[in-house]
Amino acid sequence: MLLELRHLKKHYATQKAVDDISFSVQKGGIFGLLGPNGAGKTTLIRMITGIILPDEGSVIFDGRPFDPAKDIAQIGYMPEERGLYKKMKIGEQAVYLARLRGLGRDEAYRLTREWFTRLEMQSWWNKKVEDLSKGMSQKLQFVTTVLHRPRLIILDEPFSGLDPVNANVIKEEIFRLAQEGSTIIFSTHRMEQVEEICDHIVLVNKGQKILDGSVREVKQYYKEHLYRVGFERMPAVLEGPGFAVVGADTKSPTLTVRIDDGFTPNAVLQFFISQGAELRSFNEQLPTLNEIFIRLVEGTSPARSFQTFTV
């Protein structure tokens, strides 16, 4: 584990922002910290980065209690509210920030040039931050967050304001950083990005953890035994043993069926084949993280923690 949060609590005057939250972040993984507005994500991140201290509980970084003075150089944090010097030229600024994070002059220049080239930002070198578009400054902020190769990278809504091409560029860089050994914590409301990118997720709501598991485990746990069956022609008889039709698309033609407890997909296949139907496709329909998120945040489902880490 690179990071462990143990029973963290942070209360503001009238608000329990974080109310006894514990979880662990595996080395080299891409971890999603999710939750609706006001759930407590930023407060958690601020405690992880030593910006604020918890009222109770502890942050363990690489097996030892987190020491902000020493460990902060190993953390790259891209907050949602970006902090860049508006009047400074972009190239100089990236080099300056890299040097603040402990790189020597030559290495800071070399890495800045390397990243600017790879992300096609060379022509920005002499522009000022105030002359960049929202997406461009987002890209610059990303580069200055990861350039010094921090062991832990925390990204708050890293894709906001990026067009699909640039979002993809940043996504590929996130994968590459994780592959090369950085651990990434990623906070967002955009569930489709989480499905694509994260190995493991924690969902917080009203200051408490309500879900903790790998994306795969979570989707398996909340599955509703739904399958989509594609046919050459829509069958005449739709009712058989062991399943119920819950949706139909006559154009494709496709049926969505829910398999009853104690039955397997074979029941559906056997029934339609025995009716002489010609099948074209058969796929399990797992819930999207978005559906799970809404169900959990709006509903009253109890907290659910998965102990294994299957990536």
Ligand SMILES: Nc1ncnc2c1ncn2[C@@H]1O[C@H](COP(=O)(O)OP(=O)(O)OP(=O)(O)O)[C@@H](O)[C@H]1O
């Ligand atoms: N400095 C503060 N003083 C008082 N209350 C605060 C302070 N910072 C946060 N809060 C409260 O703590 C709760 C958690 O806020 P936090 O910013 O951690 O949420 P979040 O999950 O990051 O939300 P969002 O997705 O909207 O950024 C909220 O109810 C918020 O109003």
